[in-house]
Amino acid sequence: MFKNKSSVIPINVAVMMIIALIISISVSIAGCGDTSAETSYQPDETTNQVTTAAPTSTTTPTPLPTPEPTPDPALLEPSEDAPVIALTFDDGPSLRDTGKLLDLLKTEEVSATFFVLGGQVEIGREELVKRAYQEGHEIGNHTYSHQILTGLSQSEVRDELKKTSDIIKNIIGEDPTVMRPPTGAWSDEIAAISGELNMSVINWNWQSCPEDWNHHDDPEHIANHVIETAQNGHIVLLHDTNEATVSAMPAMIAGLKERGFRFMTVSQMLSHLGEGHPQAGSVYHTYAQPE
Numbered sequence: 065m066f067k068n069k070s071s072v073i074p075i076n077v078a079v080m081m082i083i084a085l086i087i088s089i090s091v092s093i094a095g096c097g098d099t100s101a102e103t104s105y106q107p108d109e110t111t112n113q114v115t116t117a118a119p120t121s122t123t124t125p126t127p128l129p130t131p132e133p134t135p136d137p138a139l140l141e142p143s144e145d146a147p148v149i150a151l152t153f154d155d156g157p158s159l160r161d162t163g164k165l166l167d168l169l170k171t172e173e174v175s176a177t178f179f180v181l182g183g184q185v186e187i188g189r190e191e192l193v194k195r196a197y198q199e200g201h202e203i204g205n206h207t208y209s210h211q212i213l214t215g216l217s218q219s220e221v222r223d224e225l226k227k228t229s230d231i232i233k234n235i236i237g238e239d240p241t242v243m244r245p246p247t248g249a250w251s252d253e254i255a256a257i258s259g260e261l262n263m264s265v266i267n268w269n270w271q272s273c274p275e276d277w278n279h280h281d282d283p284e285h286i287a288n289h290v291i292e293t294a295q296n297g298h299i300v301l302l303h304d305t306n307e308a309t310v311s312a313m314p315a316m317i318a319g320l321k322e323r324g325f326r327f328m329t330v331s332q333m334l335s336h337l338g339e340g341h342p343q344a345g346s347v348y349h350t351y352a353q354p355e
């Protein structure tokens with residue numbers, strides 16, 4: 065009996081270790097804040113090396129020469145329709161870069177989402193917001209002063225969001241229905257407050273994130289990373305305050321178009337892929353099950 069018992073313990077330990085490993089991978093997939101991005105990339109790279117199975121789309125005209133990355137387990141099956149993607153730009157508007165970006169998006173007939181900072185808008189950049197909206201882009205709320213919301217009281221969170229929604233409404237005539245917390249840091253309380261203000265929380269897909277804040281001199285990396293990792297339903301985090309990002313956009317758009325992607329605003333894409341989405345108070349990292 066004793067012998068049998070002692071042989072059972074290591075198996076239990078092994079099972080627990082496997083469960084712990086699965087949980088840790090799930091957590092790193094779910095979390096994608098700027099601050100945790102480096103660690104959350106590790107499992108992806110490992111998985112990519114051992115998997116060659118590629119999601120296929122019947123409408124993708126030119127396959128990439130390298131194997132497709134591993135599909136995010138939370139993603140939809142590729143559909144018969146062209147894959148769709150939502151490019152999102154945070155922290156603007158920027159006097160230097162946003163106008164240039166809007167010119168390009170217009171020429172390329174690409175719709176995107178701008179998560180603006182209330183404090184940046186109201187220092188004389190209202191026209192950029194108005195123009196973006198009039199040209200078919202979605203305007204989202206990125207707080208007033210880019211504070212990390214998880215470090216604020218509930219009333220401070222509400223103030224940051226409400227003040228910015230009011231600024232946006234004064235310009236475009238309607239409240240934003242999507243918000244993105246600075247660095248992606250959110251909590252159930254923050255999601256609930258966003259829901260009360262009729263907004264859903266929009267983070268981003270960790271797999272396609274080029275970490276443009278770490279690549280100020282490398283537009284090629286920013287473009288190629290997004291082109292090579294993009295999948296149907298991805299929400300891509302970019303910054304229209306980063307000159308390299310705006311420089312990367314012609315190549316990024318061309319590469320995504322070559323792969324058959326269509327571009328939508330976040331709300332258009334979530335609604336296109338899932339009836340009744342986005343839902344106020346829900347959190348999205350990609351198109352998948354809201355948390």
Ligand SMILES: [Zn+2]
Pocket residue numbers: 154155206210246247
């Ligand atoms: Zn930001």
